[in-house]
Amino acid sequence: MQYDVIVIGAGAAGLMCAATAGQRGRRVLLLDHARKLAEKIRISGGGRCNFTNLHARFDCYLSANPHFCRSALAQYTPQDFIAMVERHGIGYHEKKLGQLFCDDGSERIIAMLDEECRLGGVDRRMETQILKVSREADGFALDADGGSFRAASLVVATGGLSIPQIGATPFGYQLAEQFGLELTPLTPALVPLTFHVEDAEAFAPLAGVSLEVEARAGKGRFRENVLFTHKGVSGPAILQVSSYWQPGMTLELDLLPDADAASWLEQKAGSEQLISNALAEFGWPKRFAEAWLEREGCNKRLKDLSPKQRLQLAERLHGWRVKPNGTQGYKKAEVTLGGVSTKALSSKTMMANAVPGLFFIGEVVDVTGWLGGYNFQWAWSSGYVAGMHC
Ligand code: FAD
CATH class of the missing domain: 2.40.30.10 (Translation factors)
Known part of the structure; x- marks a missing residue:
């Protein structure tokens, strides 16, 4: 089946990217191997999702290039995400240090992003194993256990390695290597x-x-x-x-x-x-x-x-x-430090410099936020930016 954009990973960044691209009129397919949508959002912030931080700035992130995240954070700010939360009537409060949490459960954020994807006409398929990804003259071809799919743009949003028991895999890192993109060393972070x-x-x-x-x-x-x-x-x-x-x-x-x-x-x-x-x-x-x-x-x-x-x-x-x-390792870590080297990506679009049409967003990239809503803000910002350019 032919799409304009295929997004792999229906987590925080993937949902934001799919919704943004879909609402621009792109035909989007969102794939995930897990049974449930955005499990990390569900368990985040003790079940209340610390969905952003009012003080998110480039210097609250670790990366081999600390300035890389500036552009995405400026293109889609905490205020932009808060506006979406308010549009959906979701109550929230500041707990401390600029950390915004939902008044009710994290499910509200998942439902909001799901609804935004619906508004963008995103075709979503869960429990789909991706078997092979190849590059073709006019884009990318995916063989998955649910069929074969083609698209001009491929967005990789498969997250990091933490909490493997809810679906984390090294898929995104392996795909980056398949396309010759460098990785920085990976280690568990925000970890006891x-x-x-x-x-x-x-x-x-x-x-x-x-x-x-x-x-x-x-x-x-x-x-x-x-x-x-x-x-x-x-x-x-x-x-x-x-x-x-x-x-x-x-x-x-x-x-x-x-x-x-x-x-x-x-x-x-x-x-x-x-x-x-x-x-x-x-x-x-x-x-x-x-x-x-x-x-x-x-x-x-x-x-x-x-x-x-x-x-x-x-x-x-x-x-x-x-x-x-x-x-305590990836079983207890909130995030993975390191990832797809920012040297390989455009900070303005999140596209791989050497592979037109291939994008990496969210935690799979070598951008890691502090504790306190910074990592979700990176997922929203990088997801939005790729969604605007894919
Ligand atoms: P994810 O949200 O992890 O999404 C990746 C998606 O890709 C998943 O749905 C997964 O199933 C899918 N996937 C993986 N491999 C494959 C594959 N091979 N094929 C198909 N699909 C695949 N950050 C905050 O800012 N605030 C918080 O309150 C917060 N709390 C957290 C609490 C916990 C316990 C943990 C573990 C993390 C928390 N984080 C928090 C960090 C935050 O969850 C992540 O940084 C964020 O989810 C990253 O978004 P992402 O879209 O890049 O990856």
Whole structure:
């Protein structure tokens, strides 16, 4: 069957692209191997879909070329997506830091995009395995288990590798390689970090404890909550910084980001109070204070600290260093860092420079957002841009 555009992947970016192209009058076929539409939107944001971020800017994204996402983000902004959400009467609220969530479930966003595709006359086929993609003189030919399809434009929106149990595959990366496009290294990102056995055992009793910190790794620096788990650390501060962490790197946590620990310890120098009790002032849960001080060999009364020990403790409170031994991998990662090299694509259209008519959008591209609605905004923006040019 002949179409103008075939979009592979009915997730966030693919739906946006298909709807946009369809509403321009293009005959669009949207294919997905999964049974259900946009499973990642469904599970996102704890079921409420953090669908954009009011502060989405190019510097909230990681990429070998950090400027690549500028054009798409300018062509389709958070305000554009919000306007669509409002047009569909979907209630939303800002949770924190510009993060917009649906008042009701994420299904509202899926239904909205599905409706936009319907308005664009998009032909959608789920549970379709794509067996072969080849290039022809006037476009692309696809052999799928539901038949053979042809189109002048082919848009690849198959996402990243995270959460394979709901349909993630390396299909998009393999297709890029088939057409000679470079990939940047792929790693799980926005992912919990794991500790070596002895650290994990030491902190296992703290599983569930959450604390506001500044987490630092490489060039990443985020002020949010850390959550101790049975295997290591998670929570927004860690997920954020995990995108900057690489094996072998030390993770540094400022455990008192609002205080000046050295002056505080100085003021309390003569106190009979146990340090673990005094730290409750900063909202530290007692069991965390005791376990942390125990490991630092410092579980004593404030008056028993020498001036040198006070300085050392202050340093560690502001820069506690721990060496994770890895991440919890794609099973727990929200996204994949890396992907189709931006060098191979036009930032204005998302089309492959060397393969006219072939587009890559969304997470399969080497553009990875911070936690907080940035990744969906990239999916909407890149999907829209390709939809306007395919
Ligand atoms: P996807 O949405 O993953 O869509 C890819 C589609 O391609 C899927 O439908 C898949 O079935 C299909 N596909 C894959 N392989 C094939 C194949 N071989 N053949 C045919 N079809 C194929 N981001 C936010 O901004 N806010 C959030 O609140 C948020 N929460 C998240 C929560 C979780 C648990 C996870 C895992 C991610 C979350 N993200 C969030 C990230 C966000 O979901 C992704 O960045 C976004 O979905 C990427 O969009 P995409 O269209 O590129 O890929």
